[in-house]
Amino acid sequence: MKKTTLFLLAFIAGITLNAQESISSAGFEITSNINAPSTTQNAQVACTTEIVSTSIDMGFGNLNATEVADNFVIPDGERFEVSTITVFVIANNGGAADIFSDVTIRFYDSAGEFPGALITEDVIVPGGFTNLGAVNGDLDAYQLDLTLTTPVELLGADGSETTYWFSVFGPNFTSASNFLETTDETADTVVTSFKDGADPAAAWSNINNGAFLPPGVAYSLAGDCNPLSTDDNVFADNISLFPNPTNGDLNINFTxxxxxxxxxxxxxxxxxxxxxxxxxxxxxxxxxxxxxxxVYFAQITAENSNATVKFIKS
Incomplete structure (x- = not known):
């Protein structure tokens, strides 16, 4: 596997359920310079993108009530195992040690303009955070570095790109104000979705106060990335699970x-x-x-081949 970092520019805006809140900053920058790993005869072109010189202009919140999500794409035939996540939060600068008690990270498949079925959820105590400086009044910007309890494997389907969604929710944040850091540097055309983070059945929306959510928040997903092998593609193409959803036992058929x-x-x-x-x-x-x-995942492993298939027990 080759090591990669995907720096993703997200249309994420943490919006209160009743009103949009915003703050302005001094406009300092976060700069990331990532060198693409060298390719070999058998390696795919490095799957690395980056955000350079992202200015912190304003934020939206609050994350302790609202879950916000944006989509990202895994290339055709690529396997991406996400292991670490970085997000940027603007919060009250007093008592920083206990502001970010834990962060809920969720991954979803895609239902078009909104997240689809939940793939996995992880509640993470930040391994560390960095105070990036004052933003406005008693608000500072913080970089939160998160390590997933179990890495999440996401696959680009053979023959097409595959879209997934990633969300942030901070139900136990103790800061009176906690905004996701925003940026205007985005070419993404699918806007962020948000909902009540404490209610799994709550509907997603991408409109607040009559307007689409503004761009965007810088975050990073990092992990291992490598092409799906021909063996994996053949293996997956010859597997079917049924019934799905199932209310009893699950059948796995190999052709x-x-x-x-x-x-x-x-x-x-x-x-x-x-x-x-x-x-x-x-x-x-x-x-x-x-x-x-x-929701469950059946990881099926045979000699030199593996596949992961989602199923629902109902």
């Missing part, structure tokens, strides 16, 4: 013989809840009937 395989079922918190050894040919039944209702 070709891939020999001995292991199925590992993981819940949205990254916990392994079931492991089964199978023969990857024909139909196999996995005993999922006793699992709690929710």
């Amino acid at each position: 070709r013989n891939f020999g001995a395989a292991t199925v590992t079922v993981i819940n949205i918190n990254g916990q392994v809840v079931l492991t089964s050894s199978i023969e990857a040919i024909g139909n196999n039944t996995i005993a999922t009937s006793k699992l709690a209702n929710g």
